[in-house]
Amino acid sequence: QVQLVESGGGLVQAGASLRLSCVASGGTFSSYAMGWFRQAPGKERDFVATISQSGVITYYGDSVKGRFTISRDNAKNTVSLQMNSLKPEDTADYYCAASRGIVTRVEERYEYWGQGTQVAVSS
Numbered sequence: 361q362v363q364l365v366e367s368g369g370g371l372v373q374a375g376a377s378l379r380l381s382c383v384a385s386g387g388t389f390s391s392y393a394m395g396w397f398r399q400a401p402g403k404e405r406d407f408v409a410t411i412s413q414s415g416v417i418t419y420y421g422d423s424v425k426g427r428f429t430i431s432r433d434n435a436k437n438t439v440s441l442q443m444n445s446l447k448p449e450d451t452a453d454y455y456c457a458a459s460r461g462i463v464t465r466v467e468e469r470y471e472y473w474g475q476g477t478q479v480a481v482s483s
């Protein structure tokens with residue numbers, strides 16, 4: 361069983377940056393592909409970014425490509441999401457997730473989820 365705990369959310373102004381972190385415990389972190397998803401109020405959860413077990417392969421959602429960067433440190437059991445040039449439409453709860461399979465954008469393929477961290481971007 362893998363436990364995931366996100367941190368780093370907050371309230372910022374448009375154009376600012378935030379760095380989200382997710383620490384994993386209870387499993388072999390390096391064996392999991394890791395992803396970030398987000399859910400805005402009243403909307404479905406959307407894919408943000410994912411990174412392969414080795415960190416070599418990354419994919420991004422179209423709305424964050426070029427602004428967000430996902431990275432991982434297998435020695436520290438941590439995956440991070442660097443968010444730059446934030447926009448009000450980035451406001452959402454951000455969730456970290458772990459998948460035992462190959463790196464994927466598909467939410468249903470992630471077996472473990474954190475509780476989420478809130479990000480609010482004011483205009």
